[in-house]
Amino acid sequence: MAELGVISLEEAKAALDKFWKPKPRDVYVSFSHAIGRVSSTEIKSKIDVPPFDRATYDGFAVKASDTFGATESSPIKLKLVGRVLAGTWPRMHLRPGSSVEITTGAPLPRGADAVVMSEYAVVEDGSVNIYRSVSPWENVTSRGSDIKKGQIVIGRLKQLNLLDVAVLAAIGVKKIMVKDRPKVAVISTGSELVEPGAKLRKGKIYDVNATSLSESVRACGGEPVFLGTISDRFSAIKAAVSNGIKIADVVLISGGSSVGTGDLTPRAIATLGRPGVIVHGIAMKPGKPTFIAVVKNKPIFGLPGYPVSALMVFDQLVADYLHELSGIPRSRQSVVQAKLATKLLSARGRQEFVPVKLVEKDGQKLAEPILKGSGAITSLSTADGYIEVPLEREIVEEGESVEVKLFRGCSLV
Amino acid sequence: MAELGVISLEEAKAALDKFWKPKPRDVYVSFSHAIGRVSSTEIKSKIDVPPFDRATYDGFAVKASDTFGATESSPIKLKLVGRVLAGTWPRMHLRPGSSVEITTGAPLPRGADAVVMSEYAVVEDGSVNIYRSVSPWENVTSRGSDIKKGQIVIGRLKQLNLLDVAVLAAIGVKKIMVKDRPKVAVISTGSELVEPGAKLRKGKIYDVNATSLSESVRACGGEPVFLGTISDRFSAIKAAVSNGIKIADVVLISGGSSVGTGDLTPRAIATLGRPGVIVHGIAMKPGKPTFIAVVKNKPIFGLPGYPVSALMVFDQLVADYLHELSGIPRSRQSVVQAKLATKLLSARGRQEFVPVKLVEKDGQKLAEPILKGSGAITSLSTADGYIEVPLEREIVEEGESVEVKLFRGCSLV
Numbered sequence: 001m002a003e004l005g006v007i008s009l010e011e012a013k014a015a016l017d018k019f020w021k022p023k024p025r026d027v028y029v030s031f032s033h034a035i036g037r038v039s040s041t042e043i044k045s046k047i048d049v050p051p052f053d054r055a056t057y058d059g060f061a062v063k064a065s066d067t068f069g070a071t072e073s074s075p076i077k078l079k080l081v082g083r084v085l086a087g088t089w090p091r092m093h094l095r096p097g098s099s100v101e102i103t104t105g106a107p108l109p110r111g112a113d114a115v116v117m118s119e120y121a122v123v124e125d126g127s128v129n130i131y132r133s134v135s136p137w138e139n140v141t142s143r144g145s146d147i148k149k150g151q152i153v154i155g156r157l158k159q160l161n162l163l164d165v166a167v168l169a170a171i172g173v174k175k176i177m178v179k180d181r182p183k184v185a186v187i188s189t190g191s192e193l194v195e196p197g198a199k200l201r202k203g204k205i206y207d208v209n210a211t212s213l214s215e216s217v218r219a220c221g222g223e224p225v226f227l228g229t230i231s232d233r234f235s236a237i238k239a240a241v242s243n244g245i246k247i248a249d250v251v252l253i254s255g256g257s258s259v260g261t262g263d264l265t266p267r268a269i270a271t272l273g274r275p276g277v278i279v280h281g282i283a284m285k286p287g288k289p290t291f292i293a294v295v296k297n298k299p300i301f302g303l304p305g306y307p308v309s310a311l312m313v314f315d316q317l318v319a320d321y322l323h324e325l326s327g328i329p330r331s332r333q334s335v336v337q338a339k340l341a342t343k344l345l346s347a348r349g350r351q352e353f354v355p356v357k358l359v360e361k362d363g364q365k366l367a368e369p370i371l372k373g374s375g376a377i378t379s380l381s382t383a384d385g386y387i388e389v390p391l392e393r394e395i396v397e398e399g400e401s402v403e404v405k406l407f408r409g410c411s412l413v
Numbered sequence: 414m415a416e417l418g419v420i421s422l423e424e425a426k427a428a429l430d431k432f433w434k435p436k437p438r439d440v441y442v443s444f445s446h447a448i449g450r451v452s453s454t455e456i457k458s459k460i461d462v463p464p465f466d467r468a469t470y471d472g473f474a475v476k477a478s479d480t481f482g483a484t485e486s487s488p489i490k491l492k493l494v495g496r497v498l499a500g501t502w503p504r505m506h507l508r509p510g511s512s513v514e515i516t517t518g519a520p521l522p523r524g525a526d527a528v529v530m531s532e533y534a535v536v537e538d539g540s541v542n543i544y545r546s547v548s549p550w551e552n553v554t555s556r557g558s559d560i561k562k563g564q565i566v567i568g569r570l571k572q573l574n575l576l577d578v579a580v581l582a583a584i585g586v587k588k589i590m591v592k593d594r595p596k597v598a599v600i601s602t603g604s605e606l607v608e609p610g611a612k613l614r615k616g617k618i619y620d621v622n623a624t625s626l627s628e629s630v631r632a633c634g635g636e637p638v639f640l641g642t643i644s645d646r647f648s649a650i651k652a653a654v655s656n657g658i659k660i661a662d663v664v665l666i667s668g669g670s671s672v673g674t675g676d677l678t679p680r681a682i683a684t685l686g687r688p689g690v691i692v693h694g695i696a697m698k699p700g701k702p703t704f705i706a707v708v709k710n711k712p713i714f715g716l717p718g719y720p721v722s723a724l725m726v727f728d729q730l731v732a733d734y735l736h737e738l739s740g741i742p743r744s745r746q747s748v749v750q751a752k753l754a755t756k757l758l759s760a761r762g763r764q765e766f767v768p769v770k771l772v773e774k775d776g777q778k779l780a781e782p783i784l785k786g787s788g789a790i791t792s793l794s795t796a797d798g799y800i801e802v803p804l805e806r807e808i809v810e811e812g813e814s815v816e817v818k819l820f821r822g823c824s825l826v
Contacts, residue, residue, distance in 0.1 A: 031609065035628060049790075050618050056786065087604030087644070089616035105605050105718070107616050146789035153791075162632065163794040163820075166625035166720060170618075170790045174610030191500030192518050196444065197587030203502035203520050205463050205583075212579040215448060219575065231500070305518070307579060373469065375518075376559035377462075377583045378566075381576040 006281035008391070009316060009351060012292060015279050019294040022324040027180040031168040034160050037178035038221075038327030043154040045171040048144035053108040055084075056139045060121050060128055061102045061112035063094060067133040075122075075129040084109060099128050108140055115139035147171060157327060179327030181223040185244030186213050189255040189265060190305055191231040208307040208377055209254040216314050217252070221326025237268040245272070245298045249325065252318065255305030265302055269293045283391060285352040286374040287313040306374035312353050312386075334406040336385070338367040344396040346389040355383035356404055367404050383407065419694035421804070422729060422764060425705060428692050432707040435737040440593040444581040447573050450591035451634075451740030456567040458584040461557035466521040468497075469552045473534050473541055474515045474525035476507060480546040488535075488542040497522060512541050521553055528552035560584060570740060592740030594636040598657030599626050602668040602678060603718055604644040621720040621790055622667040629727050630665070634739025650681040658685070658711045662738065665731065668718030678715055682706045696804060698765040699787040700726040719787035725766050725799075747819040749798070751780040757809040759802040768796035769817055780817050796820065 007015070026040040055061065062078060070076040078099040084090045086105035094100060094111030101123075102108070102115060113136045120132040147153060153167050154160070160178075168176060186209075193207040194200060207229045214224035225248055230236045237253075244251035253265055270276045272295045279292040286309030291302035301318050303310040323330045338358060346352045356367040367387060372379035385406040389396060396402065420428070439453040468474065475491060483489040491512040497503045499518035507513060507524030514536075515521070515528060526549045533545040560566060566580050567573070573591075581589060599622075606620040607613060620642045627637035640657055643649045650666075657664035666678055683689045685708045692705040699722030704715035714731050716723040736743045751771060759765045769780040780800060785792035798819040802809060809815065 032624065032627075047613065050788070051613060052616070054618075056788065085604065085645075087606075087616055089614075105603065105618070141786065141788050146785065146791050153794075162625060162628045163790070165628060166621050166724075166790050167794050169609045169621045169624040170720070172609045172611075172613060172619045190518065191498065193500070196582045196585045198585075200460065200464060200585060201502075203465070203500055205467075205518070206585045208579050208582045211445065211582040212575060214445075215575045215578060232498075307583070311579075372559065373554065375463070375469065375554050377576070377579050378559050381566075381580050 006283050006288065006349075007279065008283050012279045012282050012290075012317070016292050016294070016299060019275055019278060020297060020299045022182075022321050024325050024327055025180040026177050028175045028177055030175055031165050031173060034165050034168065034176055034178060035162060036221075036328070037160055039154050039156060039158045039160060040177040040179055040327075042152050042156045043168070043173065043176060045147045045149055045151050045153050047147075047171060048149045049147035049170050050141055050143060050145070053143050054086075054141050055102045055104055055106050055108060055115045056141050057115060057117045058104050059102060059115045059117040059139065060130070061094065061100045061108055061115055062130070062134065063096055063112060064114035064134050064136040064138065066097060066099075067114070067116060067130050070130045070133045072131050075131045077127050077129055080123060080126055080128045082109075099130075101128075113137060113140070159328060179221075179325075181221055182250060182322055182325035183248040184217045184222045184224050184322065185227050185248035185251045186210060186217065186224050187227045187237075187240045187244060187251070187253040188229040189232060189237055189240075189253060190229070193229045193255070195229050209303070209305070209310050212307060212311055212377075213252055213254065213303070213314060216311065216319070217322060220319050220322035220330075221328035222250075222322045232264055234264050234268050237265050238271060241265075241269055241295075241300060242272055245296050245300070249298065250318075250321070251298060251300040252303060252314070253300065254303040254310045266291050266293070269295065269300060269302075272296075282313075282317070283350045284313070284316065285347055285350040287316070288350065290317065292317075304374070307377045308355070308374040308380050311380060312374075316353070336365065336404045336406060338365040338402055338404050340387075340396055340398055340400045340402050341366040341368040343398045344369055344389065346393055346396065348394045349391060351391050352389040353386050354389065355379050355386045357382060358384040358404060367402055380407075419696045419701065420692065421696050425692045425695050425703075425730065429705050429707070429712060432688055432691060433710060433712045435595075435734050437738050437740055438593040438595075439590050441588045442591055443588055444578050444586060447578050447581065447589055447591060448575060449634075449741070450573055452567050452569060452571045452573060453590040453592055453740075455565050455569045456581070456584075456586065456589060458560045458562055458564050458566055460560075460584060461562045462560035462583050463554055463556060463558070466556050467499075467554050468515045468517055468519050468521060468528045469554050470528060470530045471517050472515060472528045472530040472552065473543070474507065474513045474521055474528055475543070475547065476509055476525060477527035477547050477549040477551065479510060479512075480527070480529060480543050483543045483546045485544050488544045490540050490542050493536060493539055493541045495522075512543075514541075526550060526553070572741060592634075592738075594634055595663060595735055595738035596661040597630045597635045597637050597735065598640050598661035598664045599623060599630065599637050600640045600650075600653045600657060600664070600666040601642040602645060602650055602653075602666060603642070606642045606668070608642050622716070622718070622723050625720060625724055625790075626665055626667065626716070626727060629724065629732070630735065633732050633735035633743075634741035635663075635735045645677055647677055647681050650678050651684060654678075654682055654708075654713060655685055658709050658713070662711065663731075663734070664711060664713040665716060665727070666713065667716040667723045679704050679706070682708065682713060682715075685709075695726075695730070696763045697726070697729065698760055698763040700729070701763065703730065705730075717787070720790045721768070721787040721793050724793060725787075729766070749778065749817045749819060751778040751815055751817050753800075753809055753811055753813045753815050754779040754781040756811045757782050757802065759806055759809065761807045762804055764804050765802040766799050767802065768792050768799045769815075770795060771797040771817060780815055793820075
């Protein structure tokens with residue numbers, strides 16, 4: 001009948017705060033791997049884009065004033081003195097009364113200040129007849145008109161999308177500094193667990209947490225490192241956590257944290273260094289047996305073994321730290337008002353999270369609690385969201401208005 | 414003054430439809446790589462989850478009727494005959510008047526039908542005193558209560574999320590059949606182009622399309638294979654496209670498609686096989702010089718060289734085919750009503766797409782057209798969405814109500 005020193009979620013976070021704070025790291029990545037990452041610094045262009053005045057269309061580079069007065073019925077004849085192709089650099093200097101054939105994207109030769117589109121010009125015996133006048137800089141894409149040298153193209157702490165990396169390509173930046181992905185060791189404990197795909201012997205079940213926690217870590221911008229499904233043995237747990245501290249920034253270990261026969265994990269961690277276990281027991285349901293330890297300046301989160309409990313505690317306790325480390329903003333949680341479909345009993349003194357399904361009935365939105373229990377992964381996979389019952393409430397009545405938080409958060413997308 | 418045989422976007426799609434239809438393929442992937450993929454078949458569980466009746470909490474397995482009448486003040490004494498740990502299989506058969514210590518998740522021994530939680534039991538001299546009665550199946554998680562053998566856990570054509578793969582783990586499925594990612598060859602042509610990161614010589618610019626089109630392909634569930642930034646040479650283009658047809662399902666080639674000096678790509682493709690180029694010129698802006706070819710039953714989309722044009726044409730013409738191949742649903746495009754901030758002139762006979770920025774002014778939503786031109790990638794990266802001007806419109810007046818399609822589509826996220 002051992003009792004945990006249960007504290008609130010907020011108190012648990014405050015306790016961790018004294019021993020560890022998330023410190024994001026920077027890393028350089030190629031712009032082709034930068035989508036979804038978060039910029040560490042603002043990024044300025046080192047070049048004008050385009051880097052020179054270029055023809056917007058295929059046509060003829062001219063001095064605009066040479067074309068003034070040209071019309072369909074009275075074209076102006078200019079001497080054709082050459083050709084500039086895109087990708088080359090023109091050496092000529094355009095003299096008054098002359099013109100140069102030019103392709104889309106090719107640099108404008110010196111002396112030219114406009115382009116007459118091919119549609120309005122006809123070549124004839126070393127000359128070109130211009131059938132429409134152009135104004136200065138018409139059909140020319142000016143140097144720096146897209147992006148100016150020195151211009152900030154991406155702000156600090158921006159999560160990069162497709163167009164951002166296209167802009168990086170345009171300014172020729174190959175590598176940029178982004179927030180590093182925190183490495184998160186994921187360990188499953190439980191002698192009853194086997195890895196999916198393996199043979200299921202009598203008394204065993206498949207390990208769900210390895211998968212659901214690893215993917216939750218990824219959704220928060222972290223890089224999960226799965227260290228195995230291990231049995232409830234003191235030495236195995238100690239070795240796995242010790243390894244996790246070495247290779248990762250954060251350690252997640254699920255199972256074996258309830259105070260009973262299986263309370264091995266906190267005891268094993270207690271032998272690894274100071275301060276060790278700093279929180280054991282949080283006043284939330286599911287999630288009461290959760291513990292937090294700090295060893296060698298790395299936090300270790302001990303999550304419940306039940307898959308739903310592990311995911312809920314991850315979402316409430318762990319996710320924010322990973323978002324802070326990775327810099328990736330948490331997707332906003334949408335909230336929907338609904339009426340509770342059936343009376344709900346809740347444990348006093350615990351903040352309770354209850355998965356619900358949303359249904360429409362007689363034009364009303366109803367939230368149906370899913371009471372399959374924390375062991376049932378389908379209680380989450382069939383839910384639309386969850387409601388939160390505060391510490392002091394024991395009963396929520398049928399028909400009472402409740403706030404349903406839709407699953408859009410990091411772990412439950 | 415060559416003219417393209419310009420047709421509408423719908424006509425272009427209908428023309429392609431005669432020669433090629435997207436045929437999705439199936440592929441097996443590990444469940445750990447299945448997030449975001451689309452299931453090819455429905456998935457049934459081959460096992461009950463849990464596969465046996467198990468203890469929901471640490472405590473004592475009993476025959477419920479043996480505990481009837483037990484209270485805090487008058488406990489009932491049962492003989493303690495053993496212990497079952499999670500992960501083991503109990504061989505004993507519980508006789509009336511006896512009890513077995515049991516840990517969370519351990520299988521219930523035969524003869525037992527309930528669990529008394531540790532909090533309500535005290536062990537004493539080979540016996541256990543029970544301080545609270547339990548009903549049959551109390552504190553027991555029944556075989557199949559989460560998922561029943563034969564139950565469909567994932568429907569056909571479902572895009573898998575974190576909870577779906579957690580369910581796959583729970584039923585022990587290691588590999589599942591999903592829609593394959595279409596391979597898409599991406600080729601950039603233009604003698605003026607250099608790859609980002611390389612030295613920028615006079616007359617050259619950085620290639621944006623390689624990046625923006627590859628990432629757009631990825632966003633539609635495809636796998637881009639970049640075949641290089643190649644110069645405007647007939648033989649180079651022919652070799653690259655020929656290679657693309659061999660290794661990929663779809664070929665995207667940008668640049669070199671306008672009818673002018675640089676009209677090499679359609680000519681090069683025309684030599685590769687029948688039917689060859691089936692569409693050349695689409696009545697949209699940007700995007701007029703777009704072409705479509707079919708060679709060896711593979712479609713080749715010739716996109717404009719200007720980055721904004723290439724992305725817009727990708728979004729309007731190519732994206733839907735890739736979504737159909739990958740099975741990944743297209744993210745819904747949100748629409749916002751706004752008033753046009755300035756008069757807009759449009760080319761008659763072309764469906765025009767104009768990037769706009771949304772601003773609030775005097776409590777009104779205004780759409781400001783960004784008129785930097787198709788060459789400027791910042792005209793997209795600074796836009797919130799775009800408006801569409803139909804074929805027959807030439808002027809949209811200042812203050813006119815317009816529908817702004819927000820960038821949420823596949824290529825422009």
